Amino acid sequence: MPATYGFLSTYPPTQCGLATFNAALATHLTGGAPGSGVVRLLSADAAGGGLEVDHTAPRVVHTWHTDTPGGWTAAAAALNRFDVAIVQHEYGIYPGVDGDEVLPLLDSLKVPTIVVLHTVLSTPSPTQRSVLERIAATADAVVTMTDTARKRLIAGYRVDPRKVTVIPHGAGSHSGAPRETGDAPHLLTWGLLGPGKGIEWALRALAELDDLEPMPAYTVAGRTHPKVLEHHGDVYRESLQKLAAELGVEDHVRWEDVYLDQAALSRLIRSADVVVLPYDSTEQVTSGVLIEAVGAGVPVVATEFPHAVELLADGPGLLVPHQDPQAMATAIRHLLQRPRTATRLAGITGGPTLRWPAVASRYHNLAQRLVADRTPVATSVPA
Template sequence: MTKAYALLSTYPPTQCGLATFSAALFANLGGPGDHVGVVRVLDEPVPGEPLPGRAPEVVHDLVNGSAQSAAAAVDVMNGFDVAIVQHEYGIYGGPDGQDVVPLLYALRVPSIVVLHTVLARPTTRQRAILDAIIDAASAVVTMTRTARTRLLDIYGTSPEKVCVIPHGSADNRVAVAPREAGHPPMALTWGLLGPGKGIEHAIAAVALLRDRGRRVAYTIAGQTHPRVRARDGEAYRSLLAALASALGVADLVRFDPRFLPAGALGGLIGAADVVLLPYDSLEQVTSGVLIEAVTAGKPVISTAFPHAVEMLAGGAGLLVGRQDPAAIASALDRMFTEPGLSARMSSHAADLAPQLLWPAVALSYRDLAAAVARSYDGAVA
């Protein structure tokens, strides 16, 4: 049975979705006697490390652009039973992160590559990179059936090589205290902030509702994405704040600019009446925020990006058109006025939750790791 797992990914204190995902997978993957090590992906070395305070699970840093670091990363991962590699365009070195490809081919242990993005319309280079990643991997994981179908239909991947394991979630199911009289219902959007989140359309929807005599408080939680901040500073957040003021809803729109730890995030989700995902993207096949919202039993209003269409089809949420404030406003109005709608959505979400919690998701990874290890040993023999 597989007992040693190497995780290759960005990792805290890096603040991004993959780092958060990998930290949760690390925390839940190993059993008694197992060894889980993290090979952390960095854009540049951390000055002064290794330090006594560095997380003990980090066994090596893969510094992008360093051939020596990549060769050492391969040697380290070859000391484990299975390598579990997180893939997203841009986190590895080279154009579109192409430097991960030779690393995967150099591994002498079976590898599971977790695909956080599967583009329906990749560029020529993006297509070539993903084709090579799939070829080098022992197995690939998508987090939705939509992404798996794209791999089969667009990339021609063998069905036997693709496994669907949902994005995991912390258990944020909490009893919600009754809202105090006079306090408006609260909609919540959270996650790393940047253009493409569609939050400007949600603010416009809050203004439309205010014009109809309905007050909805809207909390926007999360810091600006580090790469967006490095390029543009806080321009997007400033634009959103200016829009709220111009539309006369600055008193209803609240910004919480922190990168929230799990406990604080759980409390914020618990206080929300509805989670609002107004994303612009038509490509997004994986959303950790969507999974966290559904697992917490919260009704969701979302634009019809692929993961939302798949996850909410059973009744856990409402879908709206992208960049459509009027549709968002109508959905919010319906949420707060239609008898029983919110409770029905929460019930559907509760039915989905057990399979999405991290312990169940990690068990699926352990089972897959054992299967690829057996197949790999048989092929080598």
């Protein structure tokens, strides 16, 4: 049975969904017990405050400064001190061409290794395909968070399907936060802001609801993505605010330019009548925001990105075509005007299987199997 885990990922106070995911998994998988640790990926532009470190999570034992050449060597040495390594993979977090510096690190690991794939592209570049195939070949196990991602991986890449396990993205428990209600129905989108989030379509949908009495309020919560801010400034947010004014809905939109801690996020989610996910992406196979909304029992209106199609079809929300504000407005109107339908949808949440304790238990069981497979079987020697 594995006694200690080493985690490789971005990590708080870095403000991104991957860091939050890794911190939650580490906390629930180890229970805060000593011995496990995090090897943190940190780039110069990602460093920053605003999100307090969760001190119940395993401590950071090493920082891989990804702007420093050859940083993978010390990172691999740090991970080899643990019984099992759990490596988060996203193309944008590792140095090298399409993040290929993760490959020598994986080759250097002597302990059972689980790689968690946060993105599986349907049309990768040749290098992206090669990197992911080599990751899967080297890892002892590969985790996808949706069956859609598993099927895409097995069908589109040279990967041993026996290595691939589906474990859903975990959801926090928001039941401790009070249910806050206002005078108007509350629509909510949260997460790091940048082009592709599709907020412009949600604003246009909001304008289609101006006949409702009272007209819904719409909260857009989240800071601008650090890489977007570095390269383009806050142009996207400013364009959205300008669009809201042109549509005449600026008084019904609240912009929260903050990265929310768990308590604030719970309060915000509990205040929502509908979570709106107007994403432009047709590739997104994992959405932590979607899982959190479903796990909290809030009905969702989402565009047809892969994770939403898998989770919401015949489930806790309504799907609409991409970039179709009229269809989005119709779906939102349906939920707001038919509370019994919204309540029924909100009740189809996947239950406790989406909660972090259940998700962490599945990682633990997978790790146990990998350790057992590596453990030599004792044999008796004839006298």
